[in-house]
Amino acid sequence: MNKIKLPLKVGIIGYGKVGRIRHKCVENHPHLELIGICDSDPKALHNSKIKHYGDYKQLLDKNPDIVFVCTYNLYIPEISIEAISRGIHVFSEKPPGRNLEDVKAIKRAAINNPFAKVKFGFNHRYHEGVAEAKTIVDSGRLGKIMWMRGVYGKAGGQGYDCNWRNNIELSGGGILIDQGIHMLDLFRFFCGEYDEVKSFVGNSYWKVGVEDNVFALLRNSKTAQTAMIHSSATQWRHKFLLEIYMEKGYLEIDGILSSTRTYGRETLKTARCVLDDNKYPLPNPQENMTYYDNDNSWRDEINEFVDCIVANKPINNGGIDDAVKTMELVQRIYCDDNGKPNLGADSLSRRALYGRVL
Amino acid sequence: MKSVVFLDDLKESDIRPEKMYDEYKELLRQDTLKYFSDHSLLVKVACPGCLNKNSKGVFKKDGFNYCICDKCGSFFVSPRPSDEALRDFYKNSRAGIFLRKKFLTNTLESRSKNIFSYRIQWITGLVEEYAPSAKVFLDYGTRYPTFMKELDNTGIFSSFFSVKPEYFGQEDLLPKNVKTAEAKCIFKEDIDVFAAFEIVERVFSPRELFRQASAACRKGGLFIITSATSSGFEYQVLKEHSPNIIAPDRLNILALEALTNQIEKSGFEIIEVSTPGRLDVEIVKRVYEKNPGIPLDSFWKYIFNNRDANALHSFQEYLQQFRLSSHVRIAAIKK
């Protein structure tokens, strides 16, 4: 029987914006104790008293119980695999690497080292609006999901073209793998798997060597449940909208709370389909709105991760299987069933976007 | 924390038919003069919202002295009748008898449609999300036994308690499976959902009510209230001219933050604060139209004179969205 000693020792690898958010979560968790931070730039720590490591292996040598991998996507597989093979629990940011091969490699390591728990930062599942929508869907009171439609758009904004997220070597793709992947994760969270995929992947504006717009249709051929995503870096404003339509009503999550609050007030709209005397739907049913004030998603996903470690429970949200399945969707959206990229007329050259990655 | 908005229409006359409400208020006025004219029987209190002792009377209504707390903004009656005097008043006064024999009975159907169904939806949603194993429901100061029956029909709860139903003379009307109880001490962390609908306004001490709720709820149990709040548009704009500032029905019209602070201090974590009130704009407009001479800011007069129902509806929606309506509902979880 494995005995857990509290507090759990934690290392953070990669200390950019997300690494600092994770640092706060660690500080606020009663069962976690930070023992070191690894970042190639010692100045990134801003004179913090926490011990700095330039090489992540030196940090792993200190035998932390958990590492948070907050690096560029390029480094996620190598670091995660090394940590997992040492029996260290891994919490990694999304996407889980640059492509399907990366995440499959992590999965192989996880299978060989079942002690180590692995979870990825699909934090949208923990937003209050999403969690409440999930409760309503699971209650069955609005019937079965028929379709979902998701828009996740960015304004682009200052320095967008210079951002590491658009450097194919570091990221593996553009707006879809960076941001749209959350929407794909939510489609799976609400509705399970999709075996049919149709898509257009294009570069309309930014000309940065990765896609800036993705339109995709997903369908489960057995249940006919369908989902449509538009992931965009030319939305000219920050936008999040997920519509979930069921047999007896609908839910819409509009806006999502973020640190910058630029995606709007997180709102859950709920309505029942109302029938007239002849049993046909009325055009404007009564809609109720719920507004959310706090984004506790980062905190709550870490709490769940720590609970799973302490109680030795399986990871049910954002675990390695979720990561593989979601990356499969990313891969299938990027290229068709013959492995050819799904490019629009305005698209990138095959080599620029996919020559290296797929 | 979250906040809920309801966008459908509701008219005040749907839940408070004007003629009957006026008749009730007139009886209340006559009875309070009779019952409480001897001020030596009344008790001076600190602000029930924040315990500030320095508030002074700001206006009088039906012989009662209303204070507005200069610290937290709550409206409250001081001095006020004791708990026993209140109970006796509701039981025996003509107003009390009218309330339960005529008012509660005659508004039952519209309340069931316009209020109970929302409450049941609210409770169902909260239980599903936060307390799926909930079985024991407690209603404090039951005014509508029918509501308990409708809630029972959902099949969520297996056990019902009604505390102080005699306050409104409802004990005989309760469904058979509802047990009645005195508030004091019989509950000890065994209640899953503790509800107090429109009762904070009437009790001698809201603090004591929150304390009892905290003692009664199990860890993870839900405490849910609805109440009038002085932070809302109707009371802020109309103050003593509000037709709903009536004593002793509304001894405490607490500020929103005073309510949430006290509930948190009693050992709860707040999960929802909404002001789903749908009537503020209609009420203020009606008061102004009936009595154009009341001291109302010219901006509001301009809106009422020059903008249509659409604009007013949007304005009420805005009040709901930003927790500025005069009717609040709060849900909290016992820590």
Ligand SMILES: [Zn+2]
């Ligand atoms: Zn006060």
